[in-house]
Amino acid sequence: AQRVTQPEKLLSxxxxxxxxLKCNYSYSGSPELFWYVQYSRQRLQLLLRHISRESIxxxxxxxxxxxxxxxxxxxxxxxxxxAMYYCAPHPNSGGSNYKLTFGKGTLLTVxx
Amino acid sequence: GAVVSQHPSWVICKxxxxxxxxxxxxxxxxxxxxxxxxxxxxxxxxxxxxxxGSKATYEQGVEKDxxxxxHASLTLSTLTVTSAHPEDSSFYICSAxxxxxxxxxxxxxxxxxxxxx
Numbered sequence: 001a002q003r004v005t006q007p008e009k010l011l012s013x014x015x016x017x018x019x020x021l022k023c024n025y026s027y028s029g030s031p032e033l034f035w036y037v038q039y040s041r042q043r044l045q046l047l048l049r050h051i052s053r054e055s056i057x058x059x060x061x062x063x064x065x066x067x068x069x070x071x072x073x074x075x076x077x078x079x080x081x082x083a084m085y086y087c088a089p090h091p092n093s094g095g096s097n098y099k100l101t102f103g104k105g106t107l108l109t110v111x112x
Numbered sequence: 113g114a115v116v117s118q119h120p121s122w123v124i125c126k127x128x129x130x131x132x133x134x135x136x137x138x139x140x141x142x143x144x145x146x147x148x149x150x151x152x153x154x155x156x157x158x159x160x161x162x163x164x165g166s167k168a169t170y171e172q173g174v175e176k177d178x179x180x181x182x183h184a185s186l187t188l189s190t191l192t193v194t195s196a197h198p199e200d201s202s203f204y205i206c207s208a209x210x211x212x213x214x215x216x217x218x219x220x221x222x223x224x225x226x227x228x229x
Contacts (some may be wrong), residue, residue, distance in 0.1 A: 034217075043220045043223065044205070044207075046217050046219075086155065086156070098144075098216075102155045102158075104154070105155050
């Protein structure tokens with residue numbers, strides 16, 4: 001069964017500190033991986049996807065196939081980064097719908 | 113670009129009545145739309161996937177006859193909660209994707225808060 005684990009429900013850091021949100025997955029095949037973010041009172045939105053290898057709002061995520069991890073990192077956290085973050089893989093092959101499997105999410109709080 | 117809207121944003125209904133929620137892709141054609149449910153302080157749970165012009169695919173444990181999904185056009189999908197009960201009270205979120213079978217980025221609607229009295 002497809003499974004996504006975000007071990008930290010809550011993560012609190014101070015502004016300017018590095019932050020890492022962990023994500024491990026158990027998935028058949030080679031999934032494509034996404035990080036979604038939900039700011040307070042806003043809709044869920046895409047933060048980044050591993051295939052694009054972009055850095056969005058200073059965040060990066062490296063896919064480690066050996067460890068089946070896709071941790072999200074930012075070297076210097078900002079207060080506006082406070083939000084709920086979800087890791088979500090989906091299948092990378094046709095034949096079935098490309099449905100996302102969401103982790104339980106990590107609530108990041110960046111303190112001033 | 114890639115905006116998804118939902119209507120209504122919130123609804124209160126009496127137990128036993130049916131409620132329809134609309135999900136629209138405003139500036140793109142969505143081959144696939146997904147319906148999620150989110151309980152307070154919990155993650156999104158996929159309920160069903162709908163591909164335009166075909167029947168929805170429901171996740172295990174989701175009652176097809178209770179949650180009717182129609183995806184009649186490339187910009188509109190509807191979720192009807194039939195004979196709603198208090199336990200159906202939740203936050204319902206849709207997403208839309210352009211790619212075939214939903215491949216590609218999913219864009220999310222703002223959600224609909226359903227309260228069943």
